[in-house]
Amino acid sequence: MNTRRKIAFGCYAAAMLILAVFGIVYLFRPEFMPYHSVAVGLPWTAVDPSFQVLILALMRAVGGACLSLAVVQFVLLLVPFRQGAAWASWTIAVAGLVMCAGSLYAMMLVTLNTPATPPWFGSVLGAVLLLVGLVASLERRSA
Numbered sequence: 189m190n191t192r193r194k195i196a197f198g199c200y201a202a203a204m205l206i207l208a209v210f211g212i213v214y215l216f217r218p219e220f221m222p223y224h225s226v227a228v229g230l231p232w233t234a235v236d237p238s239f240q241v242l243i244l245a246l247m248r249a250v251g252g253a254c255l256s257l258a259v260v261q262f263v264l265l266l267v268p269f270r271q272g273a274a275w276a277s278w279t280i281a282v283a284g285l286v287m288c289a290g291s292l293y294a295m296m297l298v299t300l301n302t303p304a305t306p307p308w309f310g311s312v313l314g315a316v317l318l319l320v321g322l323v324a325s326l327e328r329r330s331a
Contacts, residue, residue, distance in 0.1 A: 189270065192324045199321030200265050200280050203314045207287065208258035210310060214251030220244075227304035257287055274327070281322040288315040 189197065219232040220243050228235070235243070261280045268276035288311045295306035 193269075193272075196277065196321040196325035197265065197269065199317040199324065200261065200269070200277075200284075203284055203317040203321065204258045204261050204265070206310050206314045206317075207254050207261075207284065211251045211254030211256075211258060214247045215255060216251075217247065220247065223298070223304040223306050227298050227302035229303075254287065257283060269325075274325075277322060277325040281318045284318045285315055288312075288318070 219240075220235075224243070225231055232240070261284060264276045264280050269280065291311040292308060292315075295308045295311065298304050298306050299308070
């Protein structure tokens with residue numbers, strides 16, 4: 189791998205790590221996040237048990253989706269990307285950017301409609317890493 193592809197590999201791997209950590213946290217956290225508490229104006233213990241089940245189910249679904257995407261991206265990174273397949277770089281970046289965009293949209297809804305401040309930095313950092321990785325992975329064509 190040349191230097192540009194090594195940079196892309198590192199950026200993609202870092203973005204996947206952020207996604208995997210987010211997924212694991214949402215899969216295994218026993219209650220909602222602190223910013224969720226601020227958004228609804230209630231501590232976890234004051235939330236109706238049926239809503240607790242619903243919130244945890246939604247968190248598990250998002251966490252599972254994030255972890256699943258990170259695993260698929262990692263496999264793409266280890267096999268076709270390292271073999272030089274251009275489609276793998278595009279697939280890793282586009283799939284990750286779709287996840288980042290959806291995540292940022294959800295966080296903006298919470299930010300604009302509640303007093304909570306969701307952790308948007310991880311999604312923005314992930315998107316930047318994916319974009320840098322994509323640009324670094326693109327082959328320069330000679331004129």
